[in-house]
Amino acid sequence: MKLTSLFALLFCISAAVAQQPIRYEVSFPNYVHHEARIKMFIPQVKGVVALRMSRSSPGRYATHEFGKNVYDVTARDSVSGREIKVIQKDGDVYSVAYTGKSLIVEYTLFGDHVDGTYAAIDRQHAHFNMPASFMWAIGQEKRPLEISFAIPAGTNWKIATQLKPGKTANQFSAPDLQYFMDSPTELADFKERSWTVKDTDGKTKTIAVILHGDVSDALMDEYTEEIKKIVTEAGKVFGQLPDFDFGRYTFMIDLMPNNDGDGMEHRNSTIITGRA
Template sequence: MHHEAFVTATFKNLKPNDVEFRMSRSSPGRYALHEFMKNVYDLKVTDGNGNALDVSRPDPYSWKVNHHDGTIKVSYILFGNMGDGTYSQIDETHAHLNMPATFMYMPNLQNQGIEVTFNVRDDLKWKVATQLKHVDGNTYYAKDLQYFMDSPTEISNYSVRSFDVDGQTINFVLHHNGTEAELDAYFEKVKKIVLQEQKVYGELPSYDYGTYTFLACYVLNASGDGMEHRNSTIITSTTSLANGGMDGNIGTVAHEFFHCWNVERIRPQSLEPFKFDQVNMSGELWFAEGFTSYFDDLSLCRAGLISQEAYIKGLIGTFNYVWNSPGRQFFNPIEMSYQAPFVDAARSVDPVNRVNTFVSYYSYGSMLGLALDLSLRENGLNLDDFMKMMWTRFGKHEQPYTVTDLHNTLNAYAGKDFGDYFFNHYIYKNEMPDMKRLLNNVGVSLTQDQNNVSFGATIVHGIISQNTIMGSSAYKAGLDNGDKIIKIGDTVINDSVDVNSIWNTYQPNDQVPIVFERFGKTQETTVVLQASNVYNLSLFETNNLALDKKKQKMRDAWLQTKK
């Protein structure tokens, strides 16, 4: 009721020297610190006979015990009220448990097996769903610490649907407040995604215990998220299937399932082994996360869950974000990936300039995936077969890879000249290819309407709400985050004024006087309005452009259902 779980951990057969137990600071699938210790209290430590033991605190995350009888029992209360892929949530609807956020561990026992027993609420008809090996009743087993920490668990009155693919079972566990009929309809979409993504690699991974499990929570008390694991994934949303989730939640399903190949088995060396006391810095996230992001909506299109027109329109926001971001002048995709510890749900209280210095490796990598796919198709190849080569070279046999391995594999697949050019220009540097030509090859128009203007800052209730974009009209005029705009030209700004409609009255290169307030003082500046840099993507047919057979064939090979 009060978001509390009572946890007891028993560590046996310990050597007589000092032992350490600790709480994780990070979680598999996340790339930042989360300091799970902050939600632990009422800690008690005893020996095998129940005698209290003296403990010391060498740091904020761990405890040391000097004298014991070979057994240490640790009990504590865990507060958890974040139902997502990183944290835990305990309430009367479910016990949604991410293992690093829930359980303490002993580093020197990390290679030993772990058993866990869940005391479920029978009165609430709770059941256990997890990728852990079932032992008996509500007891489960992991072969070592890495597997245990990578095994989120949903305990609730959930529903489940299953289907078999090539001798393995795909389970979809759903905790929601909807109907069984809604789940039936949604599961049909899930099955289409699974089968289309399987076509990319030619086979499913060999799942431990022959089972892969989606752990979905679509409830109001959850938080929107998705997190991949070796043989399962956590997918959470506040949107029910009846109120938009039928379409709105399915993209996360596509993204997370693609990860069971790309990330979980086609795995960066930099993530092995996963460290629970610090972050793993990885330069491959543009591929691991970004290429997965490219394939998620592509899979929806191939599965027939969104139209080709909707897929192309869905690219517009990410395309503009990546192409127009000033951050690319500072970091290439590898270096953007290095920023993950500071942005992956990490928090700090000091202001940052991310709007000008950072491009998400999800988005950046997604657009690089698009660029590489279309570049390969221009040469009679495709990204699907490159991913399949990465699978056969690295993923299937679980041999971790590096950026150099990615480069060498592309050389092997597409030729040294092609691979060297792509990596030397777009991965080791921050250039971007001729997307207008590449999109034109598949009958997609890339255009800009430069009759419109761009200001370069967002104004909310008369106040600039974030750092102005480097090089933009507002930036060059000296305007900054927090400035209160009093007047634009002859128009006094108040809540009844639509600022966007004001910009629509101007042309590029118009000089517009701005009156603003900063630190309590009224000031003036002049903005020279730039032409809009917003791109639009659309199918040839929507612009009444002829789509010849060659372009149609290339588009079909790209977007149609894979047989």
């Protein structure tokens, strides 16, 4: 009996260890030049870690060279700080030979294209389509992920995303890589409106609209009312709204003079970009 309990305990400990999340930290030391610095913590590494940038994106039926916007890739041991050699195997694939408690990989992301596919960083905001922005570890797609953002000093940026909120306003998580990659994120001093819907399934669902752009409060209110009409009709057509994760769906809208016009629906959000 004691032996069985011991095996059960060891199994639980092993499972918990195996589920340690990969963690990202995003900062903006040079956002005026369209750069973000991304730090990736990969725990429990044994052997060679293969890292890559994606070449596809949810809802886009084409390949993209997202790796071209990544540079200054470095790696080090999280405990000793010892630098570790990074080998670029291909334009978007990197290899790091390491065994230890936690590997830190750090790189610079350049972004200056606002649409539903790419990333953009400047004085006004940071606009992330996740596949265009974040490296990932090949073979570790099922591990949970955590991410935190360091808001630049002197800005009033807030964060909009469908990711699960964390312990602070700047922390979020995803159960696995696929969920993470399907979660566009906008950091800006945006306007926000929301309302609740008591649905036919008895659940209360929150619909939010966030908008980054030079738009008056009156126009924001008018725009929100139009979206409300669309949401109401969608509920009538299908009998009810979907069972959104965390009970929330977000329309994320970015309207700036140099934006491309685009729209892309995701699991619990929609990204809309345009010129205004």
